[in-house]
Amino acid sequence: MATVMQKIKDIEDEMARTQKNKATAHHLGLLKAKLAKLRRELLTPTSKGGGGAGEGFDVTKSGDARVGLVGFPSVGKSTLLNKLTGTFSEVAAYEFTTLTCIPGVIMYKGAKIQLLDLPGIIEGAKDGKGRGRQVISTARTCNVILIVLDAIKPITHKRLIEKELEGFGIRLNKTPPNLTFRKKDKGGINFTSTVTNTHLDLETVKAICSEYRIHNADVSLRYDATADDLIDVIEGSRIYTPCIYVVNKIDQITLEELEILDKLPHYCPISAHLEWNLDGLLEKVWEYLDLVRIYTKPKGLNPDYEDPVIVSSKKKTVEDFCNRIHKDMVKQFKYALVWGSSVKHKPQRVGKEHELEDEDVVQIIKKI
Known part of the structure; x- marks a missing residue:
């Protein structure tokens, strides 16, 4: 595991050093493909021992939908969990052999919504601990993810959590790439597009395909796709999950700051402690669960x-x-x-x- 993590770090360092321009697009595409393969290895290790993706960690799925909560310590996640499950739910006790907690099931509009706390995503995933890997596996089963942020902390927390989830194949508030990738028996790599491409060219597509040992395929684009989009389609294991950014502790910021937050897409400002806008949050969760x-x-x-x-x-x-x-x-x-x-x-x-x-x-x- 340590060697996989070291390889990931080496590739990330090399990508950070490489200038992004047309001349380096081919090289960066190759590095991104290598990185995606290594991250997949982390989630589903091929070696024996260390547990598979989620073995011994399966939280029994109950109810009609599953919502996962992610956030750094001390952002008020526990308060939010207790208020939501205390005010809007029948608190349910489950047997589980996990390191996450299930505080309860929210009863809302006739639906039973299971609420999961996923602390290990931040604490364990990026350094390759088995726990982090297993928590990620559980996160991938969620219908909606709530990222809980502190209104008075920098927005860098949001980017760190997004990077962690993105790195393990969870795409937040995105739709699958509108491109066709089809393997074939012969004829090499055939690359066509109905639009002007600023990110991908035939050489970059060939480099990415060769990293996956694919030498014959048709790749057809219907929009200006990136190397990441092509890798996502080849990997085929990406999860596209709706996400709400829950900004807590709004009682500690100014009205002007609150108005700015309120205009951002996918945001929901609340105060868990004072129970401000918890109804609004549940309404938004319901809307995103669809x-x-x-x-x-x-x-x-x-x-x-x-x-x-x-x-x-x-x-x-x-x-x-x-x-x-x-x-x-x-x-x-x-x-x-x-x-x-x-x-x-x-x-x-x-x-x-x-x-x-x-x-x-x-x-x-x-x-x-």
């Missing part, structure tokens, strides 16, 4: 508005809804009756491909 609530209606009874079935907005067909209730339900499915904004008539008979909307009411009719 969940859909579906109410069930048993035959001959009123809809159950107390306990909605929660599905992702990306997987919200009637079939997805059935699978959330029970995996065998689709086998018995005949059709569904739907009331709500996804249909024109109330009720409307639909098939399992029909896409549902938030707060639709569904009654499943089974085959006899």
Whole structure:
């Protein structure tokens, strides 16, 4: 492990020394590819011993979504956790063999949101300790990450945490690169683009591919992509996670400073101690989770508005809804009756491909 960390440090030092210009783009692309491979090795070590990525550290996923909290010590993270789980949740005790803590599950808008504290990302990950590696593995399973910052501390904390997460393949508030990469059997590296490229050229693409021992591939760009974007696509293991920057202790800064913070994207100013804007934070978490609530209606009874079935907005067909209730339900499915904004008539008979909307009411009719 020490040798991998030393190699990472050597490459980072060389990148820092190298001037960024067109002449060095090829060399920097190669270094970035080497760095990505070494970081992957840290997350999933090939040698025996030292545990795999997350072995013995699996926090049981419960509820409808998982939110991870990251922050330096003394930014008020514990206070925030206690206030959120105390005010808005049924505090739940779980058995876990981990070094993180699960303070509780927030009940919000009918959804159970599991809250995880992830302290080891900062303390252990970058120096290659197994704990840091395993915490990163847990962080990659989160639906939303909250980076808790101190309003009176410099914004450098934000950059340090971002760098740590980015280094281990977690992309915050980003969408996957809009480029096509396809391996083939022969024909060498074919590089095409529909736009002018300021970062990548054929030589740099070839250098990055050769680092991965890829000698035949088609690379097609639809925007001005960087070497990092190409590496992300080749690696194929990147996680694209929504992130909210929670700026705590706003009671200790001026109104002018608060107004500046309020204009920044993905920011949510709060005071955990005084319980200022905790409702606003939860509303923002809900928005970033992008969940859909579906109410069930048993035959001959009123809809159950107390306990909605929660599905992702990306997987919200009637079939997805059935699978959330029970995996065998689709086998018995005949059709569904739907009331709500996804249909024109109330009720409307639909098939399992029909896409549902938030707060639709569904009654499943089974085959006899």
